[in-house]
Amino acid sequence: MTQPFQIIAETDGGGRRGRLHLPHQSVETPVFMPVGTQGTVKAVAQDVLESLGAEIVLGNTYHLYLRPGHEAIRRMGGLHRFMSWPRALLTDSGGFQVFSLNALRKVTDDGVRFRSHLDGSSHCFTPEHSVDVQIALGADVCMAFDECTEYPAERTRAQESLRLTMAWARRSLDHFRAHRHEVPWQEDGARSPFPGPQVRGTGGTQSLFGIIQGGMYRDLRRECAERLVEMNFDEMGFDGYAIGGLSVGEPRALTLEMIAEVLPLLPKDKPRYVMGVGYPDEIEQYARMGVDMMDCVLPTRAARHGLLFTSEGRLNIKNKQYAEDQNPPDLACDCPVCRRYSRAYLRHLMQAGEALSGTLNTIHNLAFYLGIMRRVRGELEAGSN
Amino acid sequence: MTQPFQIIAETDGGGRRGRLHLPHQSVETPVFMPVGTQGTVKAVAQDVLESLGAEIVLGNTYHLYLRPGHEAIRRMGGLHRFMSWPRALLTDSGGFQVFSLNALRKVTDDGVRFRSHLDGSSHCFTPEHSVDVQIALGADVCMAFDECTEYPAERTRAQESLRLTMAWARRSLDHFRAHRHEVPWQEDGARSPFPGPQVRGTGGTQSLFGIIQGGMYRDLRRECAERLVEMNFDEMGFDGYAIGGLSVGEPRALTLEMIAEVLPLLPKDKPRYVMGVGYPDEIEQYARMGVDMMDCVLPTRAARHGLLFTSEGRLNIKNKQYAEDQNPPDLACDCPVCRRYSRAYLRHLMQAGEALSGTLNTIHNLAFYLGIMRRVRGELEAGSN
Numbered sequence: 053m054t055q056p057f058q059i060i061a062e063t064d065g066g067g068r069r070g071r072l073h074l075p076h077q078s079v080e081t082p083v084f085m086p087v088g089t090q091g092t093v094k095a096v097a098q099d100v101l102e103s104l105g106a107e108i109v110l111g112n113t114y115h116l117y118l119r120p121g122h123e124a125i126r127r128m129g130g131l132h133r134f135m136s137w138p139r140a141l142l143t144d145s146g147g148f149q150v151f152s153l154n155a156l157r158k159v160t161d162d163g164v165r166f167r168s169h170l171d172g173s174s175h176c177f178t179p180e181h182s183v184d185v186q187i188a189l190g191a192d193v194c195m196a197f198d199e200c201t202e203y204p205a206e207r208t209r210a211q212e213s214l215r216l217t218m219a220w221a222r223r224s225l226d227h228f229r230a231h232r233h234e235v236p237w238q239e240d241g242a243r244s245p246f247p248g249p250q251v252r253g254t255g256g257t258q259s260l261f262g263i264i265q266g267g268m269y270r271d272l273r274r275e276c277a278e279r280l281v282e283m284n285f286d287e288m289g290f291d292g293y294a295i296g297g298l299s300v301g302e303p304r305a306l307t308l309e310m311i312a313e314v315l316p317l318l319p320k321d322k323p324r325y326v327m328g329v330g331y332p333d334e335i336e337q338y339a340r341m342g343v344d345m346m347d348c349v350l351p352t353r354a355a356r357h358g359l360l361f362t363s364e365g366r367l368n369i370k371n372k373q374y375a376e377d378q379n380p381p382d383l384a385c386d387c388p389v390c391r392r393y394s395r396a397y398l399r400h401l402m403q404a405g406e407a408l409s410g411t412l413n414t415i416h417n418l419a420f421y422l423g424i425m426r427r428v429r430g431e432l433e434a435g436s437n
Numbered sequence: 438m439t440q441p442f443q444i445i446a447e448t449d450g451g452g453r454r455g456r457l458h459l460p461h462q463s464v465e466t467p468v469f470m471p472v473g474t475q476g477t478v479k480a481v482a483q484d485v486l487e488s489l490g491a492e493i494v495l496g497n498t499y500h501l502y503l504r505p506g507h508e509a510i511r512r513m514g515g516l517h518r519f520m521s522w523p524r525a526l527l528t529d530s531g532g533f534q535v536f537s538l539n540a541l542r543k544v545t546d547d548g549v550r551f552r553s554h555l556d557g558s559s560h561c562f563t564p565e566h567s568v569d570v571q572i573a574l575g576a577d578v579c580m581a582f583d584e585c586t587e588y589p590a591e592r593t594r595a596q597e598s599l600r601l602t603m604a605w606a607r608r609s610l611d612h613f614r615a616h617r618h619e620v621p622w623q624e625d626g627a628r629s630p631f632p633g634p635q636v637r638g639t640g641g642t643q644s645l646f647g648i649i650q651g652g653m654y655r656d657l658r659r660e661c662a663e664r665l666v667e668m669n670f671d672e673m674g675f676d677g678y679a680i681g682g683l684s685v686g687e688p689r690a691l692t693l694e695m696i697a698e699v700l701p702l703l704p705k706d707k708p709r710y711v712m713g714v715g716y717p718d719e720i721e722q723y724a725r726m727g728v729d730m731m732d733c734v735l736p737t738r739a740a741r742h743g744l745l746f747t748s749e750g751r752l753n754i755k756n757k758q759y760a761e762d763q764n765p766p767d768l769a770c771d772c773p774v775c776r777r778y779s780r781a782y783l784r785h786l787m788q789a790g791e792a793l794s795g796t797l798n799t800i801h802n803l804a805f806y807l808g809i810m811r812r813v814r815g816e817l818e819a820g821s822n
Contacts, residue, residue, distance in 0.1 A: 091785065095792035098777065120785045124761055128781060136777045376509055392483065392521045396513060400476060400505045407480035410792055 057292070057323045057344075061436030066315065066342035069432040072323050074192035075237070075256040076132060077140035079107045081323065082339035082432070084425045085142060085347040086418055090115045091135040094352055095410040096418065098137050104387070104419050105426070108140035108192070110347050113185050114149030118168050118175075122188040130190030130236040141191035142347075145182045145224070145263070148296070148327075151200040159199065161219065179223035183231065187258065190236045195294060196224035198263040203300040210267030214276055217265045221280060221290075228260045229285040259291035261325060267297065268306050270313045277317040292323040292345075299328040299348070308337070315342050332361050332424055339428045351421045355413035358402045361420045367395075369413065374399045387419030442466075442677070442708045442729075446821030451700065451727035454817040457708055459577035460622070460641040461517060462525035464492045466708065467724035467817070469810045470527060470732040471803055475500050476520040479737055480795040481803065483522050489772070489804050490811070493525035493577070495732050498570055499534030503553050503560075507573040515575030515621040526576040527732075530567045530609070530648070533681070533712070536585040544584065546604065564608035568616065572643065575621045580679065581609035583648040588685040595652030599661055602650045606665060606675075613645045614670040644676035646710060652682065653691050655698045662702040677708040677730075684713040684733075693722070700727050717746050717809055724813045736806045740798035743787045746805045752780075754798065759784045772804030 061069040070081040086093045086101065089112040093101055101109065111131055116122060120134075128134045131141055150157050150164045157166040163178030177185075182197035197220045201213040235258055262280040266272030273295075283289060295314055298307045311326060318324050325345035326338055335346050351361065358370040362382035367374075369381070380390035381398060389398075389412045401409035446454040455466040471478045471486065474497040478486055486494065496516055501507060505519075513519045516526055535542050535549045542551040548563030562570075567582040582605045586598040620643055647665040651657030658680075668674060680699055683692045696711060703709050710730035711723055720731050736746065743755040747767035752759075754766070765775035766783060774783075774797045786794035 090789045090791055091782070092789075092791050092793045095796070097793060097796060099773070115789075119789055120760065120781070124781075128761055128763055128779075134779075134782055134785075136779070136782065375505065376513055378513055388484070394513075394519075394521070396505070396509075397476070397519055397521065400519075404475045404477075404500075404504055406475055406477050407792055407795055408477045408482060411480070411482060411796065 057321060059320070061433045063340070063432055063435050065340055067340045067428075067432045067435075068320075068342055068344060069429050069436065070323070070344055072344070073256070074108070074140045074259070076138060076192050077107050079140055080429060081344040082425055082428060083108060083345050084335055084421045085110050085345060086421075087112075087347055087349045087352060088135070089349075090119070091131060093414070093418070094356065095407070095414050098135065100388075100415060101137075101418075102139070104415065105422050106139070106418070108142060109137060111135075111141055111143045111189060111191060112149055113143045113146040113182060113189065114177075116143075116189060117146065117185050118170055122185040126188035126190070126236045130188075132190060132237075140193070141189075142193040143186045143189050143191040143195065144327075145186070145195040145197040146177050147182070147195075147198045147263075148200045150177060151202070159216070161216065163197075163220075164199075179220040180227040183224050183227045183260075187228075187231055187234050188236065191258065193259045193261060193292070194228065196221045196228075196260060196262050196290070198265055198296055200300070201265050201267040201297045203268065203297075203302045205267045207267075207269060207272075210265075210269055210272055214266050214272050217263065218276065218279055221262050221283060225260060225262070225283060225285050225290065228258075229288065232258050232260075261292040261294045261323075262290035263294045263296040263327070264314055265297045266310075268302055268310060270309065273310055273314050274317060277314045281317065281319060290322070292325060293318050294325040294327050296327045298326065299330060304334070307334075311338060311341065311343065332421065335421065336424055336428055339425065340432070351417035352414050355417040356410045358409075358413065360398075360413060361417050369395060369398050370402055371399075381416050382420065385416065385420065385423070387416050387423075389413075389416040389419070442706060444705070446818045448725070448817055448820050450725055452725045452813075452817045452820075453705075453727055453729060454814050454821065455708070455729055457729070458641070459493070459525045459644070461523060461577050462492050464525055465814060466729040467810055467813060468493060468730050469720055469806045470495050470730060471806075472497075472732055472734045472737060473520070474734075475504070476516060478799070478803070479741065480792070480799050483520065485773075485800060486522075486803075487524070489800065490807050491524070491803070493527060493730075494522060496520075496526055496528045496574060496576060497534055498528045498531040498567065498574065499562075501528075501574060502531065502570050503555055507570040511573035511575070511621045515573075517575060517622075525578070526574075527578040528571045528574050528576040528580065529712075530571070530580040530582040531562050532567070532580075532583045532648075533585045535562060536587070544601070546601065548582075548605075549584075564605040565612040568609050568612045568645075572613075572616055572619050573621065576643065578644045578646060578677070579613065581606045581613075581645060581647045581675070583650055583681055585685070586650050586652040586682045588653065588682075588687045590652045592652075592654060592657075595650075595654050595657055599651050599657050602648065603661065603664055606647050606668060610645060610647070610668060610670050610675065613643075614673065617643050617645075646677040646679050646708075647675035648679045648681040648712070649699055650682045651695075653687055653695065655694070658695055658699050659702060662699045666702065666704060675707070677710060678703050679710040679712050681712045683711065684715060689719070692719075696723060696726065696728065717806065720806065721809055721813055724810065725817070736802035737799050740802040741795045743794075743798065745783075745798060746802050754780060754783050755787055756784075766801050767805070770801065770805065770808070772801050772808075774798075774801040774804070
């Protein structure tokens with residue numbers, strides 16, 4: 053197995069406390085992964101992410117492909133070195149981003165033709181191309197190219213989407229196994245001329261995760277999971293399994309139902325990743341059910357709009373009531389923001405349109421999300437059978 | 438003397454290596470003061486400013502008066518506590534900001550009536566009101582209310598402006614001496630309920646600096662300086678002297694001429710502050726001439742536009758030539774940005790419109806400016822007579 057996933061403890065409820073050994077970092081799971089769309093977690097510097105305990109960050113293939121371009125990043129030694137992030141990275145396949153373009157895309161069996169949101173130029177992602185781009189970026193974990201089913205979707209539409217996703221998973225896996233040695237990490241142990249922290253793989257290779265679609269149809273989800281688990285190349289299957297196409301507008305009960313349907317079908321010794329979730333209580337709930345990895349723009353995006361997650365619920369820092377409130381954002385939080393700044397100051401920064409507003413709000417929200425996962429990991433370990 | 442200024446070394450050229458003992462910080466001079474207009478040095482968190490060695494930061498009275506309001510800041514314990522900045526602060530008088538409003542202001546002997554750039558509401562600053570606002574903000578150093586002479590200005594216009602500035606300096610000084618005990622710092626030694634670093638005055642009171650105007654007329658500058666130096670209240674004069682009305686569009690030779698004219702007239706035992714300068718070589722030059730304090734938005738504003746100051750000159754990080762340049766912004770710089778990030782990455786952040794761009798560029802430029810002053814202080818000490 054190229055990417056060993058170690059389970060440290062399990063609970064009766066299905067929760068797992070694990071450790072994912074990736075080339076650049078051993079990641080403690082369950083883990084929440086901050087989103088760094090364009091090679092930066094918006095408004096937060098890399099040393100701050102490290103100090104918050106972030107062990108793995110997402111990059112978006114679609115965005116980085118368009119700007120600065122995956123070949124440029126390859127020439128500069130890969131995304132880790134480009135953004136000076138020595139810990140783990142995961143890239144999505146670009147499928148979801150292209151899916152979000154709506155009118156600008158055209159799907160065929162071969163792949164997706166789309167227009168850039170930056171300049172309208174025409175591009176095509178196939179499973180092979182998505183994998184090539186992800187190998188050039190060099191993230192620790194790559195994702196198979198999939199077609200995300202919108203919500204709501206008729207059964208026939210979900211079936212067609214599932215068919216494409218399966219064919220693309222097959223092609224992603226084959227192409228990945230044949231080309232993953234082309235990763236841009238330094239292998240020779242030479243020190244980089246680059247002034248940042250020494251960023252290179254510490255052994256091992258990239259991993260590829262398959263993505264389960266199927267809309268909101270339990271049987272389609274089941275079929276997709278089973279077929280993906282069987283899928284392999286020279287008896288080597290996917291290194292992990294993601295559940296995609298959730299948090300696309302469906303009621304939360306349905307999200308939960310789909311996750312619950314799929315989890316028991318997945319091999320215990322591979323990491324399970326639910327993409328694009330969620331609220332603080334959601335990520336806690338899914339982690340307790342046996343989900344190992346999650347990502348979401350919610351904590352970072354909400355922060356930039358002044359929405360803070362706290363131990364007492366959500367707090368809209370723009371509210372007038374905080375104008376002279378000298379309490380920290382969250383009385384129970386010991387993040388660098390709560391240790392130093394008041395609600396009144398954060399409100400002022402937001403009202404005044406100051407850049408520091410987004411930075412401080414984001415740091416708090418990420419600390420809160422990462423803190424939830426830290427607590428849940430401890431509880432899973434304590435409550436294991 | 439309420440605000441002792443200690444001269445550690447002097448050079449034949451007039452340069453002084455000093456130490457300014459302010460209630461919240463002993464400031465090593467010559468010093469460059471980053472500008473924190475709205476209670477934040479744009480895009481940089483307070484702990485980063487501390488780590489860069491910033492010992493004193495500016496706040497703008499006009500902006501803070503309008504938002505969040507000086508009375509609100511007073512109720513919250515003053516600007517130090519509000520922004521969680523335990524080191525020294527200096528506030529301008531609001532005069533220059535109001536001067537910048539042009540069409541929105543009306544000047545009389547009493548003061549300036551102006552309209553808010555935020556909502557068009559009508560306000561009036563008199564010398565007394567400016568001082569009251571600055572006492573409420575509680576900066577370590579306050580500035581007398583002045584009228585900044587525009588450039589170019591006819592002699593009669595400069596004379597009239599000088600007349601106002603002198604009358605307002607008198608009123609500023611009288612009002613300040615009568616009211617400075619009203620500063621909002623905690624005096625009782627009680628720990629603040631606020632979670633940030635303990636921010637309070639360590640003894641001493643606020644200082645008030647007078648401002649020398651006179652346009653680009655040497656004799657008017659001289660007259661202004663002499664009258665200000667003589668001005669006192671119960672035999673207590675200003676705690677320092679600023680040269681204002683420079684860097685308003687005049688050629689640099691003229692800036693230099695005005696500074697050179699004024700400096701010999703100022704008492705040696707008081708700090709000298711040239712407002713609103715300048716480029717890296719300018720601040721070095723003025724420091725060697727005997728200027729103790731300077732401030733400017735240039736390093737922070739230029740940073741946000743992608744202009745970096747380096748040991749090899751200016752670098753426009755937007756330039757295509759840096760697209761794959763893996764060197765740090767400045768090869769000779771050991772700031773946190775140059776230690777970690779490449780030109781290529783900084784260019785990408787700027788191209789992609791990422792918030793981190795402004796943050797990292799600003800950190801580098803401030804480190805560069807503060808580094809110049811650190812070097813000049815060392816050289817003044819080494820080269821003293």
